[in-house]
Amino acid sequence: xxxxxxxxxxxxxxxxxxxxxxxxxxxxxxxxxxxxxxxxxxxxxxxxxxxxxxxxxxxxxxxxxxxxxxxxxxxxxxxxxxxxxxxxxxxxxxxxxxxxxxxxxxxxxxxxxxxxxxxxxxxxxxxxxxxxxxxxxxxxxxxxxxxxxxxxxxxxxxxxxxxxxxxxxxxxxxxxxxxxxxxxxxxxxxxxxxxxxxxxxxxxxxxxxxxxxxxxxxxxxxxxxxxxxxxxxxxxxxxxxxxxxxxxxxxxxxxxxxxxxxxxxxxxxxxxxxxxxxxxxxxxxxxxxxxxxxxxxxxxxxxxxxxxxxxxxxxxxxxxxxxxxxxxxxxxxxxxxxxxxxxxxxxxxxxxxxxxxxxxxxxxxxxxxxxxxxxx
Numbered sequence: 001x002x003x004x005x006x007x008x009x010x011x012x013x014x015x016x017x018x019x020x021x022x023x024x025x026x027x028x029x030x031x032x033x034x035x036x037x038x039x040x041x042x043x044x045x046x047x048x049x050x051x052x053x054x055x056x057x058x059x060x061x062x063x064x065x066x067x068x069x070x071x072x073x074x075x076x077x078x079x080x081x082x083x084x085x086x087x088x089x090x091x092x093x094x095x096x097x098x099x100x101x102x103x104x105x106x107x108x109x110x111x112x113x114x115x116x117x118x119x120x121x122x123x124x125x126x127x128x129x130x131x132x133x134x135x136x137x138x139x140x141x142x143x144x145x146x147x148x149x150x151x152x153x154x155x156x157x158x159x160x161x162x163x164x165x166x167x168x169x170x171x172x173x174x175x176x177x178x179x180x181x182x183x184x185x186x187x188x189x190x191x192x193x194x195x196x197x198x199x200x201x202x203x204x205x206x207x208x209x210x211x212x213x214x215x216x217x218x219x220x221x222x223x224x225x226x227x228x229x230x231x232x233x234x235x236x237x238x239x240x241x242x243x244x245x246x247x248x249x250x251x252x253x254x255x256x257x258x259x260x261x262x263x264x265x266x267x268x269x270x271x272x273x274x275x276x277x278x279x280x281x282x283x284x285x286x287x288x289x290x291x292x293x294x295x296x297x298x299x300x301x302x303x304x305x306x307x308x309x310x311x312x313x314x315x316x317x318x319x320x321x322x323x324x325x326x327x328x329x330x331x332x333x334x335x336x337x338x339x340x341x342x343x344x345x346x347x348x349x350x351x352x353x354x355x356x357x358x359x360x361x362x363x364x365x366x367x368x369x370x371x372x373x374x375x376x
Contacts, residue, residue: 047184048088052086052088052099052168053086055098056083056100056101057101058099059098059120059121060082060083061101064125065080065102065104065124068119073107075148076200077106077107077203078107079237080105080237081103081201081203081235081236081237082236082244083100084233084235084244085169086099086100086167087103087233088165088187089120089128089131089164089166090163090164095164096165096187098120098126100120102120103119103120103235104117106119113136114141114155116134116195117132118130118133132159133155133157133193133194135155135156136159146266146267147196149266150262152198152199152259155195156194157192158192165189165190166188167187167205168185168186169233170184170185170186170231171186172226179226179229180229181229192207192335194208194211196256201239201240202236202237203234204232204233204256205235206230207230208227208337210227210255210256212340212342213313213341213343214261215313220339227253309347310346310347311369311370312346312363312369312370312372312373313370314343314344314375315374316336316339316341316342317339317374317375319338320338322335322336323354324354324360325355326346326350326352327350327353328351333355346367352373360373360375
């Protein structure tokens, strides 16, 4: 008899609650959910409809991109790549109505820019501008040179998008003060992305997972846990379909960490041995870049001049993501995650400034390589 009595007693309490109390509870819960959503970062939107997934399949079956033809490049990037995750585009931000089943990937090099273009069928049928990832600021081709030296060409930052691009994935959010991963895919805009050709026919795209600077003492366990929650999207050539569809989150993170370690090993040499590092990077790229000896020579000259660049560390201790620029070298707004340590290139006269205008550091003749500047 005890169980029914308890149930009835609880029911009585529930019935006894006034409507204003119930409304207040609902209001507080909504406030909590809103706060957690905001803490998780901007750009998260509604869950995808079944119709979008159907459109993705329809787009993947088209032959529009194949008819355009593929322009080969020295890095082996060019080709038709299918989307594992749901990529979308549209003319209005946050209102994508076109699901992308595959991209035509092509490489472009200009005087002061290196870009990889991801063109969907809508780029040909409806003149939707391509999604472009790469750099058009100082030093435009350095990331590509270092990464191609380890045979995994990489492009950082999203540039030149006059159309809205986004992707659906399980995003990292904050809940009860802890990072967690959403249970279902939600929409995020395709900005500040990294693209890495891990192997021929397999491209990984991520807003950061595994590609943060690794300090010599290693990463903090909580940082690693947070990184693993960043979404990783897979683009694959038809002959890599089976492998691409079977990759787990843990495997994708390991691929990117392995890449970052190899990349950083080449990259860090520029601090410890300027001339030798540039020479090694150029020699590794001899078949890809013309005039590598001249490049090495000019790099050596710049190393001995007042304009030489070197790496310092930036540590974020604010409890939230911080956006910053390195004035005097780049106008690109960069992000450093909470608790993260990141290596950035500077030169004498440059200053590290947050989006709000706060000066974190000014680089002088006395600033030493590997100096760590804290954002508090």
